[in-house]
Structure formats: C-alpha cells, structure tokens
Amino acid sequence: MTSDKPKLLIVEDDEGLQRQLRWAYDDYEVLSAPDRxxxxxxxxxxxxxxxTLDLGLPPDPDGVSEGFAxxxxxxxxxxxxKIIVASGHGARESALRAIASGAYDFYQKPVDIDQLGLIVRRxxxxxGIEQENRRLEERVGEDRTVLGTMITAAPEMLKVARTIERVANAAVSVMLLGASGTGKELLARGLHQSSSRRxxxxVAINCAAIPENLLEAELFGYEKGAFTGAIKTTEGKIELAEGGTLFLDEVGDIPLPLQVKLLRFLxxxxxxxxxxxxxxxxxxxxxxxxxxxLPAMIAAGSFREDLYYRLAEIVVTIPTLAERHGDAVLLAKHFLNRFAKEMNPAVKGFTPAAVAAIADWPWPGNVRELENRMKRAVIMADGKLIAPEDLDLSTGDDEALPVNIKAVREEADRKAIRKALARxxxxxSSSARLLGISRPTLYDLLRQYGIQP
Structure with a gap:
C-alpha cells in the first residue's frame, strides 16, 4: 500500500542511528540505505x-570520498x-564543501533529533515552494509581453525593457548594443511605440545591407536630375521619419564620408x-x-568619436538568448503557436526531451535561430509533439542518467503511441494493432500519458 506521507531517505551505515532516526520521524515515510x-x-x-546523508560511507567510513560521490x-x-549532510566534530570544512557542491544544509553529530527535524521540515x-513556483511560471509565463511585442519573463530582459520605457519620452538618442538576432529592431519599435512620437x-534602414554608393541617397534623398537615373525628387529615410523615429541598424557600417554628413544633421x-x-x-x-x-573602431580610425557620442547619449546592452534565463522555452512556445496555425495545426506542444534540449542549447544565433528552428520543426513534426530531432538539436541523451526505468519506459511508450497515431x-483500432495491444489498453495509456488523439 502506497503511503501518503512525504518520503525521507536516510543514508547512514550505523544501524543504531538508522533506527533512531526512523522512530523519530513518524510524519514521514522513512527509507534507509547503508551505502551509495x-x-x-x-x-x-x-x-x-x-x-539526509552521512559523508562517511563504506568502503571509506573514515573519509568522505564515498559520501561526496x-x-x-x-x-x-x-x-x-534537498540533501542534508552529516558533519562530525572537526568536519565542518567537509560540510561547507558539500553545501558548495549543491547540498541544502548540514547537521552535527552526535545528532540532535529536534534540530535535525527542524532542518528537514524547512x-x-x-x-514545495519551488515546485509551486515552477507550476505558476508554466501557467503565466506565456502571457508575459513587454513594450507591446517583446515576449520575455527573464529578469535580464525585463531590466532592458524598463530602461527603454524610462527613456522613451526623453529627447535623447539611444544606441542598442547586442549580438545579431537579439531583437534590436523589435526593441527600437517598442521604444517608438512607448514614446510621444508613436x-x-x-522608419528602419539597415546600413550594412545597402551599397556604400547608394546609402547616402537612401538616407538623405535626392533632387530630380541629381544623377543618372534620378527621374524624380525623392525623400530620404530621414525625411520620411519626420515626427517619428529613424532606426539606423548596423550603424557601424556607415562609411566615414557619410558619417560626417550624419553628424551635421544631428x-x-x-x-x-x-x-x-x-x-x-x-x-x-x-x-x-x-x-x-564601436570604441575599438574609433581607436582604429574607422568610426568618428564625435558621431559616437551624438548617437550614444543612452546606451542599452541587450543580453543574448542564452543569458535570458527561461526565455528560450517561453519563446519556443510562442513560435509554436504562431507557426502551427499557419503551417501544421496538428502540432500542439513539445516532448519533455525537446523542452530540455531547448533550455540547454546555447543558441549562438539568438532569437532568430530559435525562430528558424521552430518553423522547421513545426513543418517536419510527424505527430502532435515536437521532438529534439525535429529541432535538429543534439540532446546528449546517450550521456544522461535517467532517474529510473519507469521514466525511460514512459518516454518510450509516449513516442511509440504518438508515432502509431500519426501513421x-x-x-x-489501427494504432492498437500497430502497437500489438488491445484497444482498451491503448485507451488506458492515452489517459495515463495525457495524449489527446
């Protein structure tokens, strides 16, 4: 019969102390083990x-090597x-080392039952609090939108958003610094929409995407007859942004002669x-x-220092996706919902392995890479759930330690059922035949794993 009491594992090779601790904790289902x-x-x-873990375990009862392993x-x-380690007299250094390695707390030997009981309850x-927080984050995370369109729950990105909102109505030029694919244009649009210039x-222009001999005309416009092919007077991007915002993406690619003209305008x-x-x-x-x-370019003579200080009255540094804790999974869910509506409505979510792979991937291409991989995954997915192979992400599963055989079997069952349903x-009835089981058994498995055909 399964107990409803919370489980407490005592790792202790002293049988007498094992019995003492077992008797002391009537509120728990106590499990005990004498070795690793x-x-x-x-x-x-x-x-x-x-x-609770005694660091002195056989075959090294007088040392701590087995306990740390x-x-x-x-x-x-x-x-x-939450692992609470035992610390004998004179072994405080080992206890502190254990906490640095990830242990929750330590207790002194000989054991004070009341003191240890308090540590265990805490x-x-x-x-329980951490589990509840994770459940709340899963429920509310997807709805976290800032600056109108920026989806994030990461403290690092929320700090950037607050800075953008604070300077939106100030009469200052803003420079956004960040790696490619971090969402610089999205933030620039958010700044515009948050300002009185909304x-x-x-007006956006990518200074790196336009040939040097055409960039001046794109920015400043030209009069009819100014050069061959100028058949009519044309306003440049600066004029088109009258009363609004001009976004100069990749401003470091503006050639020096044009930097002088841009400085004069500023x-x-x-x-x-x-x-x-x-x-x-x-x-x-x-x-x-x-x-x-840009400071390195200034030192090399390829970017004007006076222009830099005109453009960089406020500098905002944008974190990479890898630095935005939790945002990769959040954004993946957002892209899944968006692309599934357009391309593959059958796709409804992710396998646990895919969620883990998304969270662990370094995302060198940032949000742009995530968006592209999600688009491909939605198109390529066979069943209702996206798997790591759909995202073309290496999960390192061969090296991972499964918690137990039950978890391995459940994941294998889910994959087999989803493939059978897709085929x-x-x-x-056909899926049950493919799987070699009866229809009632398949229905039971669908309910057990929460799979919706």
Missing amino acids: GSAIDLLRAHEPAVV TLETMLSLKPDT AYQLH GGAF QERTIERIGGRKAIAVDTRIVCATHQD TENNI
Whole structure:
C-alpha cells in the first residue's frame, strides 16, 4: 500500500542511528540505505524530496570520498532534491564543501533529533515552494509581453525593457548594443511605440545591407536630375521619419564620408538632398543599433568619436538568448503557436526531451535561430509533439542518467503511441494493432500519458 506521507531517505551505515532516526520521524515515510549503491537505488525508485546523508560511507567510513560521490550522483539524477549532510566534530570544512557542491544544509553529530527535524521540515517547505513556483511560471509565463511585442519573463530582459520605457519620452538618442538576432529592431519599435512620437512613422534602414554608393541617397534623398537615373525628387529615410523615429541598424557600417554628413544633421537638425541647395528641417528621433565594437573602431580610425557620442547619449546592452534565463522555452512556445496555425495545426506542444534540449542549447544565433528552428520543426513534426530531432538539436541523451526505468519506459511508450497515431491518422483500432495491444489498453495509456488523439 502506497503511503501518503512525504518520503525521507536516510543514508547512514550505523544501524543504531538508522533506527533512531526512523522512530523519530513518524510524519514521514522513512527509507534507509547503508551505502551509495542502495541509496541511489532508493532515489531512483522513490524520488524522495529530502535526503539526509552521512559523508562517511563504506568502503571509506573514515573519509568522505564515498559520501561526496553519493552527493554528486544524487544531484545529477534529481537536482531539486534537498540533501542534508552529516558533519562530525572537526568536519565542518567537509560540510561547507558539500553545501558548495549543491547540498541544502548540514547537521552535527552526535545528532540532535529536534534540530535535525527542524532542518528537514524547512527543506520540505522549500521544496514545495519551488515546485509551486515552477507550476505558476508554466501557467503565466506565456502571457508575459513587454513594450507591446517583446515576449520575455527573464529578469535580464525585463531590466532592458524598463530602461527603454524610462527613456522613451526623453529627447535623447539611444544606441542598442547586442549580438545579431537579439531583437534590436523589435526593441527600437517598442521604444517608438512607448514614446510621444508613436503617432509618427517608424522608419528602419539597415546600413550594412545597402551599397556604400547608394546609402547616402537612401538616407538623405535626392533632387530630380541629381544623377543618372534620378527621374524624380525623392525623400530620404530621414525625411520620411519626420515626427517619428529613424532606426539606423548596423550603424557601424556607415562609411566615414557619410558619417560626417550624419553628424551635421544631428547637430543642426537639417538636411540637404543630393543635388539640392535648400536646407530642410527634420524633427526625428534617432535610435541606432550595432553588434560591432564601436570604441575599438574609433581607436582604429574607422568610426568618428564625435558621431559616437551624438548617437550614444543612452546606451542599452541587450543580453543574448542564452543569458535570458527561461526565455528560450517561453519563446519556443510562442513560435509554436504562431507557426502551427499557419503551417501544421496538428502540432500542439513539445516532448519533455525537446523542452530540455531547448533550455540547454546555447543558441549562438539568438532569437532568430530559435525562430528558424521552430518553423522547421513545426513543418517536419510527424505527430502532435515536437521532438529534439525535429529541432535538429543534439540532446546528449546517450550521456544522461535517467532517474529510473519507469521514466525511460514512459518516454518510450509516449513516442511509440504518438508515432502509431500519426501513421494511422489517429485511428485507435489501427494504432492498437500497430502497437500489438488491445484497444482498451491503448485507451488506458492515452489517459495515463495525457495524449489527446
């Protein structure tokens, strides 16, 4: 009969102390193990939230090597387990080392039952709070939108958003620094929409994407007849942003001669079109972005220092996706919902392995890479759930330690059921035949694993 009491694992080779601790904890289902092997077996089988661990285990009862090996293995299997280590007299250094390695707390030997009981209760309370926080984050995380369109729950990105909102109505130029694919244009649009200029146009130009001989015309416009092919007077991007915001992406790619002309505009707030002689006043806010090291370019003589200080009155550094804790999974869910509607409505979510792979991937291409991989995954997915292979992500599963055989079997069952349903277009009878089981058994498995045909 399964007990409703919380499980407490005691790893202790002293049988007398084992019995003493077992009798002291009537509120828990107490499991006990005298060595590393049996302790790991019990952890895999029962997954207790809290463990008390004596570092002096056989075959090294007078040392701590076996205890630390047990601690490391337990945390690799169940990182959220609260492990409380025993510290004998004169062994405080080992206890502190264990805490640095991931243990929750330590207790002194000889054991004070009341003191240890208090530590155990605190550990269970913290474990419960952490579980509840994870459940809340899963429920509310997807709806976290800032600056109108930026989806994030990461403190690092929320800090950036607060900075953007704070400077939105200030009469200053803003420079956004960040790697390619981090969402610089999205933030620039958010700044525009948060400002009093939102009624004007948001005009963006990628300075790296336009040939040097055409960039001046794109920015400043030209008069009819100014050069061969100029068959009519054309306003440049600066004029088109009148009353609004001009976003200069990859500003570090502007050639030096054009930097002089842009500096003059920032100082005087007037422009002259190519081939024109009339000064045209333009009221626009400049926001620029780059992934280049502009101070290094200034030192090398390829970027003007005076222009830099005109453009960088406020500098905002954007974290990479790998630095935005939790956002990769959050954004993956957002892209799945968006692309599934357009391309493959059958796709409804992710396998646990895919979620783990998304969270662990370094995302060198940042949000742009995640978006591209998600688009491909939605198109390529065979069943309702996206798997790591759909994302073309290496999960390192061959090296991972499964918690127990039950978890391995459940994941294998889920994969087999989803493939069978996909191949039979959700026909239960045909899927059951493919799997070699009866229809009632398949229905039971569908309910057990929460799979919706």
